[in-house]
Structure formats: C-alpha cells, structure tokens
Amino acid sequence: MRKLAVADEVRVALESGRPVVALESTLIAHGLPRPRNQEVAAELEALLRDRGVTPATIAVIDGTPTIGLDADALARIAGSTDVAKLSVRDLPVACALRRTGATTVASTSLLAARAGIRVFATGGLGGVHRGWADSADESADLVTLARTPVTVVCAGVKSILDVGATLERLETLGVTLLGWRTDIFPGFYRSRTGFTLDWRVDAAGEVASVMADADALGLRSAVVVANPVGETDQLDRHLHDRVLAEALAEAARRGLRGKAVTPFLLETFHRETAGASLETNIAVVRNNVTVAADIATAWSGKPGVPRG
Ligand code: PSU
Ligand code: MN
Numbered sequence: 001m002r003k004l005a006v007a008d009e010v011r012v013a014l015e016s017g018r019p020v021v022a023l024e025s026t027l028i029a030h031g032l033p034r035p036r037n038q039e040v041a042a043e044l045e046a047l048l049r050d051r052g053v054t055p056a057t058i059a060v061i062d063g064t065p066t067i068g069l070d071a072d073a074l075a076r077i078a079g080s081t082d083v084a085k086l087s088v089r090d091l092p093v094a095c096a097l098r099r100t101g102a103t104t105v106a107s108t109s110l111l112a113a114r115a116g117i118r119v120f121a122t123g124g125l126g127g128v129h130r131g132w133a134d135s136a137d138e139s140a141d142l143v144t145l146a147r148t149p150v151t152v153v154c155a156g157v158k159s160i161l162d163v164g165a166t167l168e169r170l171e172t173l174g175v176t177l178l179g180w181r182t183d184i185f186p187g188f189y190r191s192r193t194g195f196t197l198d199w200r201v202d203a204a205g206e207v208a209s210v211m212a213d214a215d216a217l218g219l220r221s222a223v224v225v226a227n228p229v230g231e232t233d234q235l236d237r238h239l240h241d242r243v244l245a246e247a248l249a250e251a252a253r254r255g256l257r258g259k260a261v262t263p264f265l266l267e268t269f270h271r272e273t274a275g276a277s278l279e280t281n282i283a284v285v286r287n288n289v290t291v292a293a294d295i296a297t298a299w300s301g302k303p304g305v306p307r308g
Contacts, residue, residue: 002095004115005061007068013054014116019296021048021289022112022120022150025059025069029083029102030263031123032281033270038078040282044121044289051293056117058108060086063098067115077102085259087140106144109152109222118211118299119151121292123285124188125224126262127157127166130248137261138169145222146173151211151299153225153292155284156186156193160244160265163193176214176223178207180291186228189235189269189280197226204294208302227291233283235276243272 006014013020028041045055056068059077066073077083077100084101086094088110094101103111105122112120126139145152157166167185170177179185179197187193201207210223247268256264269277 002065004111005064005066006115007056007066007070009054010056010068010115010117017300019053019293019300020056020117020119021053021292021296022067022108022115022117023055023057023289024105024108024120024122025057025077025102026085026104026108027123027285028057028074029077030085031266032278033267034079036278036282038075040285041074041078044285047286047289048293051290051297053293053296056112056115058103058111060091060094060099060101060103062100063095065091065095065111067111067117076100085263087259088144089140104139105141105152105154106139109144109148109150113148113150118149119153119292119296121153121285121288123154123281123288124156124158125152125154125166127161127163128169129261130160130162131252132162132165135257137257139262142166142169142173142175145170145175145224147220148222149214149220151207151223151225151295153180153227153288153295155188155229155288156226157188158262158266159187159189159193159240160247160262160269163187163195167195170224174219174221176210176219176221178210178223178225180225180227182226182228184228186226188284189229189240189277190237191228191231191234201225204291204298207295208298211299212302225291225295227288229280229284229287233280233287235273235280239273239276243269243277246272
C-alpha cells in the first residue's frame, strides 16, 4: 500500500492511544475565501490542541498523502490558487503525477481511516444535488462513507442540496446517522431542516460506544454525527432562500458540472450574503471540531478498542 506521510506528533499520539481528529483541506482551499481560510485552518487546529487533541489536517503534498500538515504545507493549501480538489478517484492521479491537492470529505475519510484515525470533523457533507434527475449529481462523499469506518462530525449536509434525497441515500448505503443533542436533522447554514432523525445521542461516550459496537458487528461503514449550528449563528432564512435560488440559477446558466458546483455555490453565498454565510460556515466548523474533540477523547479512553 502507498506510504502515507504521517506527522510525528500524529504518529506518536496514535501509538500512545491519545485522541486525534482529522480535518479536511477542501473546506480550506475551496470552501472558504483567502486569506481568512488560513486563519480558520490554524484556529481549528488550536481548538483541538486546547482540548488535548492532536489535529491531523489531511492533503496531498507533491504527490504524497499527508496526515498532519506543517505550517508550510498548510500555507500552500490555503494560499495558492491552483490547488486541485481531490476526491477518492483523483488520489492515485495526484500521487502518480506528484501534484498538490486538497482532500474532500470522501478522500479525507479514506486517508484518515488508512492512518488509523477514527474521528473527523468537517462543515457539511456533500450529497444529492437538487435537480438530480437531470444532472445525476451526487457527491462521492456518500458512497465513500458507506465503506469507510470513520466517525464524521458535520452540520448535516449542505443546504444547497436535496436534503431529503440525501437522507434516503444515507439510509440505503447503510451509513449510521446520529443527531448530536437533536432529533432534527440540521441544515448546515440553518440549525434545522424539516427532517426528523431516528437516533439522538447526548454524550460523547455514547458515540464512542456506537463506534465500538459498529466494530464488534464487523461494519466497515461510517458513523455520521449531525451537529446543528447554534441558532444565533445560523443564516437568516429569507436571505438563505433568496441567495440559494439565485446561486442555483446562475450555476445552471453557466452549465457548471462535476466538482466545480459546490465551490461555486459556497462562494456565491459568501459574496451575496456579504460574508454572513462565511461567518455561519466558520461557526459550523468550529462547533463540529469541538464535538469531534470530545468524541475522539471518549474513543481513546475506551478500554479494549484499537488505538487511534
Ligand atoms: N464543508 C464545508 N465546506 C466545504 C466542504 C464541506 O463547510 O467546502 C467540501 C467537502 O470537502 C465536501 C465537498 O466533501 O465540499 C463536497 O463537494 P462535492 O459536492 O463536489 O462532492
Ligand atoms: Mn458533484
């Protein structure tokens, strides 16, 4: 198997059974605007360290899948304009051609699992896009989570998506879905969608127990922990709905396809809400990182579970 470059502090933490949380880099390179993205990347790592958790931001650097970026690598991912967006299918190409790229939820989950990291924090999952019947646009995040044993803390799926269809796909694909202190599926920029959840957890130890039982049952699928953004941090509903309609119409006019769609929609939101969606997006990620830290800590403290 291809060798991963694992940062020393991440390797030592994993070997000694201390908590580690993986962070993705597409969110940094393609989801948040420069230069704020680099500040946020550093802040997320600091939030974890403050809680005694080792951060492992993941990307491909000059062809090497890298688990735990140093300051130079993080600056390259955040600062340059030509960082590729790498989903799972892009990983071998980036490796073979020695490219540098940011990893999505799908490829970050895969690389985290390969490195032995069990907990991962992001903003919102990809999913089934609105108008799927015409575009067949469904994020590779979903199929990858179906076969990757990682716990992903997110604020549900992005509200730019068809949330109901995405929930159906998660069910079909056998991805375990837990509401974090909520019975209602969260909507990324909004704290709630109209969809109720089957399962709710209220403590990190419960999530760690679900993970242990998933392992005991031989499941190889992900556990998604859906953590709503605080009500005071969510985006105003009317602003959200108006900008979303405009952004979707503009994406259709431009004929956007494939991996360009999601970054375009997020960027349009950040511009057309005069930064309000950016503040919500950052609040979402902070909130998820904090919960992921607690889950990773509970997981590392469980007797008899594999380290990581
Ligand atoms: N969460 C955010 N911002 C982002 C993403 C998640 O707050 O930019 C990224 C993740 O990397 C996710 C990707 O995997 O968006 C989904 O892209 P697509 O729809 O092309 O699969
Ligand atoms: Mn897509």
